[in-house]
Amino acid sequence: MNWHQLLSLKRAGDTQVRQRKNQDETRLGFEVDYDRVIFSSAFRSLQDKTQVIPLSKTDFVHTRLTHSLEVSVVGRSLGRIVGKQLLEKYPELAKTYGYQFNDFGAIVAAAALAHDIGNPPFGHSGEKAIGEYFKTGNGKRFKNQLTEKEYHDLAHFEGNANGFKLLTETKNGTKDGLRLSYATLGAFTKYPKESLPHKPSKKIGDKKFGYFQSEKNIFEDVAKELGLLSTGNDGDVHFKRHPLAFLVEAADDICYTIIDFEDGINLGLIEEEFALEYLIKLVKNTLDIEKYHALTTKNSRLSYLRSLAINTLIQEATRVFIENEEEILSGEFSVSLLEKSNFTAQIEDILSISRNKIYQSNEVMEKEIAGYKIISTLLDAYTSAIEHKKNHNATNYDKLIINSLLKENEFEEKSTYEWLISLSSQVASLTDGNALRIYRKLSGFDSY
Structure with missing residues (x-):
């Protein structure tokens, strides 16, 4: 890999090459990435998502939002220190291409700001709850309708992969998500592989997976542009880390x-x-x-x-x-x-x-138990409603759920995998409080 290629300013949909030396220093592309993340609705939702203590009302306990801001600040320092030394080692990066040490800090800061953007409510227990719904719960009924990799995406739902989805997916008329630079997307992807093969090695980049099958083509385009090293065999998409x-x-x-x-x-x-x-x-x-x-x-x-x-x-x-x-x-x-x-x-x-x-x-474990119940209840109601609608036997209850809670989910023309992964992503995008409120409504505790 080489640094000039790894620092690509390309964005999805670009028709012309973006050169660092031609950038407007008052509105640098890598800094635009940071702005786009911080103004996104997915990032704002982190203010009501668990970092350590689920549903905590204690003011000084960190949420995913405050944690992400702090990680971003630390990441900026790491990137600047490293960038300064890399430019001394590779002076052509500055002389020929115009890169500055702050560029490295801006890339790492933006990627770090977004690093938890795909995490479900209730911390890692929320992530496990989505996966276990498809692995051992009622969602297992869809297994025969999916490929092995598609099913693995759902049964081992991964917040990192969902983050890549939120940053890049075309949805509700918004094409290519936030359209971040490929350098930032590469730095964001700690696990540059698909869900299978599962943990093919003990290397840190193979610990989890970084994108769903629904974003496979997008990631391959990012990896190719950045010059990431491919290590996949027999059609498996697997790269070395940025x-x-x-x-x-x-x-x-x-x-x-x-x-x-x-x-x-x-x-x-x-x-x-x-x-x-x-x-x-x-x-x-x-x-x-x-x-x-x-x-x-x-x-x-x-x-x-x-x-x-x-x-x-x-x-x-x-x-x-x-x-x-x-x-x-x-x-x-x-x-x-x-x-x-x-x-x-x-x-x-x-x-x-x-x-x-x-x-x-006890406080953490008790609230994680509640998170499991809340998420499985939501997934059960949502998947049943869409499944019945697509099979033309939707009940009035199903129609009420679709029209009130799923009206932004475009499932009509989607395959089973596409609407399931989209639905799982929608549930993962809920805040702790919203997930609890919807659960109470579905359970009849709150009226509409």
């Missing part, structure tokens, strides 16, 4: 490691003194002891340690990236950046505490 996807992943890893931990402390799920001790281990090389002991409140101490921890991990991630840049470009780098850092033990200690004290807390 190098900047490692920075998007690192930004996410840094934020959820440190900030989920911070949420656990603020919620009282993790004892303050116990927790701060682990953060201090991570930042001991940069900690100003005198300044730290002068801080008089939990929030001020936590804020200080958080900023030091994030900066420490940003420096580590960029160091690992630059030291392994050639291996990353050749597609041979196979782990996350933080797995190669000097702080893996400290990071794992923090994540272990978060798993035990936060992710497996």
